[in-house]
Amino acid sequence: MWKTITYEVQGRSHKTKDIPCQDKTYSNYENNVHVIALADGAGSAKFSHYGAEIAVKTISNFLNNNFDNLIRNNDALKVKIELINTLNKKLKEKAQELSCELKSLASTLLVTAIKEDHFIIIHLGDGTIGVIKNNKLMVVSTPANGEYINSTIFTTTKNSFKYIKLFKGKTKDISGFILMSDGTANSFYSNKKKELSNATKKIINWSVLLPKNNMKQLIEETFNNLIINNTYDDCSVAIITNEKHKSNIYNTFQIHEKKEFYDIKTKDPKIYLKKIKANENLLKELYKKQINILELAKKFHIKKRYLKKKLNKFSNLGLIKKENKKYKLQIQIK
Known part of the structure; x- marks a missing residue:
């Protein structure tokens, strides 16, 4: 803890x-x-x-x-x-x-x-x-x-x-x-x-x-x-x-803090807001159930190679954890 x-x-x-x-x-x-x-x-x-x-x-x-x-x-x-x-x-x-x-x-x-x-x-x-x-x-x-x-x-x-x-x-x-x-x-x-x-x-x-x-x-x-x-x-x-405060801290982040946390470089609000939303939609899917990379790729119409790179990034940020070839969310996103 x-x-x-x-x-x-x-x-x-x-x-x-x-x-x-x-x-x-x-x-x-x-x-x-x-x-x-x-x-x-x-x-x-x-x-x-x-x-x-x-x-x-x-x-x-x-x-x-x-x-x-x-x-x-x-x-x-x-x-x-x-x-x-x-x-x-x-x-x-x-x-x-x-x-x-x-x-x-x-x-x-x-x-x-x-x-x-x-x-x-x-x-x-x-x-x-x-x-x-x-x-x-x-x-x-x-x-x-x-x-x-x-x-x-x-x-x-x-x-x-x-x-x-x-x-x-x-x-x-x-x-x-x-x-x-x-x-x-x-x-x-x-x-x-x-x-x-x-x-x-x-x-x-x-x-x-x-x-x-x-x-x-x-x-x-x-x-x-x-x-x-x-x-x-x-x-x-x-x-x-x-x-144990992971979820609370993430959910108190302002938009600019999420942008920095995800290391989104663009300054265009439309683009970085879209990227943040896409990240959170993917993470929310992992909250529903443990799911493997093939199932995620099909659901979000993302190439497996690109999705794997994104999931590795989420893992490095402490947001998800891989268990038995499936990914589990470590926080609850509001």
Whole structure:
């Protein structure tokens, strides 16, 4: 039901200086708990790429094993202290291994964990967390600044537990969450308006609809060709979406959104409206019953080769699924 996608890419500045990507992402599923995590290593910390990796894996594993207890525990301060103590133990072990100071492993931390109908969100430092609920895009947590301009709070900051933002809630009507580092937020989040862009909603919605591998490829292309050109910083994103919202999301698409989703190039309204209608008529036929390609070709008077190409496209968009040589619709179109 829940699907996760994560991606990080080295920024232009770090690529030029041959510095490792300091953004790290992670996702896992264990004990019926889905977790996505993202950490942005401090640019001033020599080994922050190690610290960021330890942060995302340690806290993810901690949530996998302690989710129920954390949901029941209403003492937020105690939970935050336990989280930081668990993480600091691993960071201190790494600092000893590298013979470095703890602050050399500094990073931010953004996490979302889901089990059944409950979620937990953890946010320390900058970066942004968003959610789509009832088809409305909202900011869950905004970037936190440190003592000085352009500074933030890190996992190694003294008494960092005091700065952790902790959220708990129900997943009802939520179609997806998104975590982004400050490098990515440069393209998707307005500090002035405290709002996420419409492009953010598109990414989450398409993540619900598209098969995981196809969406991962689209995100990689978008980040490598567009997002990293808007900043010198490393960029990363982590997304978790609920596939049960597929039909609802598709049916809320406006005409221009359907045109983009189907990748219809023409600007002529008569032509693209006709193409959208033809696509939906074909999909509605699949809703009535599972049907093979020969039966579809006869009914719609379409050549088998052309129809096969169209059905492959629908499959790549996550709209249909092939089972035993027959095609089954994955959404209900109004």
